Every structure is written in structure tokens, then in C-alpha cells.
Amino acid sequence: MSEGEDNRPAWGKKLSNYVPVPQRFIVAAMGFLSIINNYTLRNSINVTITRLVIARNYTNETTSGVCPKEEDDSGQSTEALGGEYDWSQEMQGYIIGSFYIGYILGHVPAGLLSERYGAKWVLVGGMAASTIITLITPLSIDHLGPIALIILRTIQGFGSGASYPSCSALLAQWVPVHERSLLGAFMMGGGQMGTVVSNSISGALLRYTTWRWVFYTFTIMAALWIFFFIIMCFSDPESHPYIRDKEKDYLMLHMGRLGRNHNQPPFPWVAVFKSKEIWSLIGAQIAHDWGFYVMLTYFPKFLNDVLQLKIMKTGFYSSIPFLVFWFASLGFGAIASWVIKKNINHATMIRKIMTFIGATPSGIFMVIAVYVGCNTIIIIFCFSVSMGLMGGFYAGIKLSANDLAPNYAATIMAIVNGIGSITGVLAPYSTGWITGDTTMKEWRAVFWLALLILTLPTIPFCIWGSAEIQDWNEPKRD
Template sequence: MENNRIRDSEHKAPLFGARHVQCILIFLGLSAAYIQRVNLSVAIVAMMDRNSTNPDFEEYQWSEETKSYLLSSFFWGYCITQIPGSQLAHRFGGKITLLCSVTLSAILALLTPLSVCLGDWMLFCALRFCQGLTQGSTYPSIHTLLSKWAPVEERGTLCTFCYTGVYFGTLVSMLVNSWIAISPLGWPGIFYFSGLFSLIWGLSWYLVGANAPSECKWMSEEERIFIEATLVTSAKRELEQEHAPTKTPWLKILTSLPFWVLLVAQCTTCWGFIIIMTGIPLYMKGILGQDIKSNTLMSSAPYLSCIFLTFVVCGLANFLNKRGYTSVNTSRKLLNTIGLWVPVVPIILLGYMRSDQSELALALLIIAVGMSAACNLGFLTNHIDLSPNFAGILLGIANFLTGIINFLATLTVGFIITDEKNVHQWRIVFYITGGMYFFGNLLFILFGQTKIQAWNSVRRSPYAMRNYQSEE
């Protein structure tokens, strides 16, 4: 009877409603966060190359070691606040923590040119560290919000759309910042753009965003019922528990094999993404001899393909699941395999490119980055699969470890790449990345799960409990 009630509510749920508006805002919020995060990848090239930037602004002669400190400093702070940020999102809701995460970081972005002028790379490094601290709650906040807003049957599509903001923000940052760098605004304009964009988003999110359907005053009652009912259909047994525990089951989470497998998959994926995001502009300049304009256009093209392929992958996943060709578990592993194993060969081949093979290198990058979009329907949704109630906390723990991985990845590039024009050094970096992709996905295939774990505790929504009691 409960399933019939849910199906009845599905007919009343609008095809486009409040849940989609929330997801669009989350998409733009994540885009804003990544515009701030990625801006240094372009700005540092402009800041250190007078031939590619406005001569009215100072040129800095930083060593490769200093560059690696600057590029990694964001992640020093980022990993520290992951778990505290996830706890705050779990306790106070994702709206306020996401708002503070993006807007506080935006204010620091606006102060970046002044910090470089006053304290050179050391104060610059400290400011990027603080930006990392503020953005530590971004992903846990989003996962907490999606666990409340995304109906089970739409979870993969809505989550994937929201996390496409990573690629959109990276694309916008690279394209717009390359133009700003050679404009009269110079490299300081890169940081002003990211800060202003984020503050405009913050105002919109403050006015329209909501922690959950129950707090959204302008959505229809039909859509609210649809969302709340579908989120508990797989947890009727837990509705019978009079006092469901709300404390975080830390020990059970940290001893959960499916969660540790998810951690490995996420860490290896983030390693590759950071290597590509921060290293490719340097690779384009050193190995392929591209100037800042062509460098940025080539570096941003893979992210455009990633956005396009995200929707292709969503369509494929929906087709397979709705036709019953694959279970959710099989679908997660299949798509994660596409996202991690397909890029292995293109990434390794990048280490064998010559300066006259820029078109081939671009094609390899498009394949490597574009196909990774499938991971959004693989491991990145798996936190909510394992524990809808603690999804934000699971992601906070995972992002704490990936923050360390991101820090190590950027330092590794700085340690190995002592000469940007040495292709053999780049080859080592790409072999390490390909090997980590292969290993991480292998474990996910063998031991990954999508079943809700026993330590998950589902809070009863008033609507779902009324339905349950009426059926009794």
C-alpha cells in the first residue's frame, strides 16, 4: 500500500519544481567555489611571465618549490575543516554552512592582490590556506542538502548535475581568467572576478536556498510529499524504531569495509583530478610550448567535454536502471570503471607527447578528463547510498583524506617536476596517476556496495510516519 501511495504522489510531482531550483543553485555554488580554487592555476602563470600578462603589474620570480607551496596551500587548510564542517552541516543544515563556505572564501579572494603586494608569496600562501579552511564544509554541505532534496529514483541524476558544477566552474575560471590576465585588469582581476561571482551567488542562495523541503515556503505541497515519501520507502523497518539514534556512529563508520573502499576510490580520483587541474597548464607551457591564451583554451577544452559527457552518462544510467538491465550496485561500478579505467591509457600517453603534437595531447586530455564524468554516478553518489542520514559526514571524512591527497599531489608535482620542459619527469607523474586510477577502481569493483548500512539511522519525517501509522 505504501508503494501505491508513493506512485500516486509521483503523478502530482512537477517535472520541474523546487528540488530542481535548489540543485541549480547548488550547481552554481559549487561552480563559484571551484572558480576560486582553480583561479591560481591560470593566475600563477600570468604572475610569473611578463610576456603573457599586463606589464603594468609586477612580475614575480618564484621557484618551482615556491609554486608548489602556493598551489598546495589551499589544500592544507581544506583537509583540516572537512570533518568539523560535516558535523556543522549535519547539526545546523547545509544551507548556512554552504553559504559561509563560499562567501567567506570569496572575501579572501578579493583580498588576494593586496596580500601579494604586502607580503609576497608567504602572505599569499597564508591567505590560500585560509580559503581552504573556509571551503572545507562545501562538499559535506552539498551532500547533506542532497540527502534531503533528491528523491531516491532521481538521486543519481540530480547529484550528478550538482557536481557538474566542478567542471563548469573550472571551465569558466580557465576561459574567463585567461582573458582577464591579458586585459587591463591584469592578474589581480582574476581574483576580483572569482570573489564578486561568489558573493552574487551567496545573495541568491540566502534568499532562495533551503535546508530541506519542510523549510521551503514556496514549493508545492505535492512536491514536498513526493520527496519526503520517496526518501523513506526503503527504510520502513527503521520507522518502527521509536527512538532512532541521532549520534554519529563513528566507530561503525570507520570500521565499515564498503566505506573504506569508497575512500580509496575517491582519493585516487582526486589525485588524478588535482594533477590535471594544477599541472596541465604547466605541462602545456613547458612541453607543448603554448602561450597563456592558447594554453588556457587547451586546458579548458577537456572540462567542456566533461560537462557534455556528464549528461550522456546520466542518460545511459537512467536507461539501464529503468529498463532493469542493471541494478544500482552494478550501475555504480560500471560507471566508475568507465570514469577511472578508460582514462588510464590517455594519461600515460601524455608523457610521450612532443611539442609538435599539441592536437593529439588535447585529444588525450579530452578523453581522460571527459570520461571521468562517469565517476559522478559511481563513487561520488555512493556516500548517500550507504547512509542517507550521515552522507555529509561520510563525505567530510572522505574529503579530509582527499585534502591530504590533494596536498601531496601538488607537492609531488613540485618535487618531481624540477624542469617543466623535461618530458621524462612528466612521464613519471602520469604513470603514478594511471596506476592509482587502476588500483582504486579495482577495489571498488571487488568490495564496493550500495546497500544502506546497518549503522545508518533514518529520521522519521512527519508525513512518512503518518502514512505508516495509518496503514497499521
């Protein structure tokens, strides 16, 4: 059947008259919600673990390294509420970081499958696996112990690894380049909003219910997303049964196609790994991910262990920087889209500028935050500025896979994001090791290290990074 031919069923043509919202916006919105659910499922342990482990009793040697406990209405200091599990800081790091072992391994298979068979069912399958694991996590904690929890979270990570490659494939199939900065930043920014939802809801649930309901609540949310995504979304415009004719014409005009290239040559592995543009992109991804994962996995523990906040405040305050991050990523995305629409030749420049903004300036504010004493408001402000600046990455490197190779965007995203996710293992492990006594001095070392890693690997991208389509995007067949 020729490209652009109307092969929709009769019911689809009729239904298209009643769906006024362009389908590419629906796909972007559902992709955004998919990443939100991905993050609520993976992050469900991050706040909850503060109420699973035995409360830390600070010795005289370490008391000077933490802030005073909050006082209740009577002026008495409040005692930290702990759980029954005697897990060391290192063990907590292993539990949090084990997710990313599977996450790394899940990326490339998901990218290859998304390009070959379409992103829809790859994304659904990965989300379903992660949802089931989250549902049985309380059982593992209660009866199987930390080793079983580590294994389950590794499996969960493998399923969640489908998220970014699949969403990148959806962007490549649905969104023209001049809309990609804004819609791409919106979709990929679901991670920040997912962290906001996860941390704030977790704090409330831990305050008013048992910790098990954190996992059950996010399981229900993800299951609802799976149901509606199956009904509403499709891998590409060609396979969509009720896309409107007006949108089909628009996409054909700006993208030159409606469906995937089912006959494209195999992925050009050699050309990709010989490309300095790819290696500079990988370096910038590693930089971003290190800073992001330190904040994502350990910021609630920093607020709980060092500032010694109550659980409701821990959940609320730990969500604020990520809310700022999300709004900033949209703002940076809008600016990038405006610049590129005015002159597409500026795409490379804007990707580099946005990536730099998200790197060194972001790390500087992380360091400032741990030198202002115990003033909670100033600390949250500094971390919020830091994460807001990090939003530049989402109009920068996060869209480079689509810029460099639209035909292979899912696998490029899988390679880059997968390698970057190694930091999801290393950052929690190293943070748990550095913060053995959970003092402010130790946390300063954590954020100095984050500044260093945010800066150095980003430099090659600012030199060799590109938004130009590469020659190997259209490899010749033998």
C-alpha cells in the same frame, strides 16, 4: 508539528503558485553554481601564476625537453610573458597545494554541522569566507609575500571544505534515489564547469587586463551567488516557505519525509570505520582525486611551460578537457539513473562499472597524451578523452555516501572527500618536485604516476563497493 503538516507562512503559500519549477531542481541548480564558484575561487591562482612568476629561460640542456615557442604573424617566435616574482617550481607547488590543507580540515566540521543545523548556512558561511580571502589575495601577493599567500590559501581551503558535504546533505534531503544519479552528477559536476569558467575567463582577463582582475571578477561572481542562494534555497523541504503542495506530496511519497531527523542518534564513528565499504570508497576517492588534482592544478602550467602556448590559448585549451568532463558526467549520470530506475538492485553494479571507467582508462589516455610529440590538437584530444572517461566517477563513487547512509550523507561525504583531498596537497607538491626543469620527460613521469594511482586504489571498490543502505544508517539508541 507532525511530518508533512503545512507550516508555511501565508506569503509562502501564495508565492508557491508563481514558482512552477520544482524546488529540488532549483536546489540542484544552485548547488551546481555553488561548486562552480568554489572552483573559480580556488583555481584563480592556477592560470594567473604563469603571469606572476619570472618567465623561465630554458638552457641548452632543457630546450630539447620542451616544444618550440609559438610564432606570431610575422613568423617570429613569441617570448613568454612573465611576472616579477621569483618563485621556484617547488614554491609554486606549495602555493597551489596549500589550499588543500585547509580544505581537508574543513570537511568533517561542515558535514556534522550540515546534518545537525541544516546545510544552507554552512554552505553560505564557507563560501563567504572563501570569497573574502580571494578578494584580498592581490594585496597579499603585492605586499606580504608567498608565505602569507600560503596561509591565506589554507584559510580559504577551510571555508571551501564546506562545499561538497553541504551539497551532499542537500541531495539527501531533496532528491529521491531514482533521480539522484542524474541530479547528483549534475550538481557535483560543477567542479568541471567551474574549471572551464576559471581557466577560460582567466586567460582572457590576463590577456586584456591585469592579473588582479582575475581575483576581483571571481569575487563578484561568488558574492552574487551568495545573495541569490540565501533568497532561493533552504536546507530541506520542511523549512521551505514556498514549496508547492504537489512537490511536497511527491517527495513524501518517494522519500517518506520532508525534513531532517532532528532526533537521530550521534554519528556512528566506530561502525563507519569498521566498514569495508567505506574503506573501499575512500580508496577510490583517493584514486580519482590524484588524477583530477594533477589536471586541475598543473594542466595550465603544462601547456604554458612545455607546449609554450600563448596565454589566451592556455586558458582556452586547458578548459576543453573539463568541459568534456562535465558533459560526460551528465551522460554517465543519465545512464546510471536509467539503469537504477529499471532495477534498483543494479545500483551497486552500475556504481562499480562507472568508477572503473573513470579510473584506469582515464589514466591510460593521460599517458598517451605525453607521447605524441608537440602536436597540440592531439594532446588536447587525448586529455579530453581522459577527462571524459573520468566523468564516470560522478555516477559512481561521488554518490555512494548517499547510497550507504542517507541519514549521515554529509559526514560520510566529508570523511571520504576530506581524506581524498590529501592528494590535493600531495599531487601539486610532487608534481612541482618532479618537474623541476619542466621538460616533457618529467611530465611523462607525472602522468605514469597518475595512471598507477588511478588504478590501484580503485580495485578494492570494484570488489567491495556497495550501493546498499548500511545497517548503521539507523543505529539503535542506548
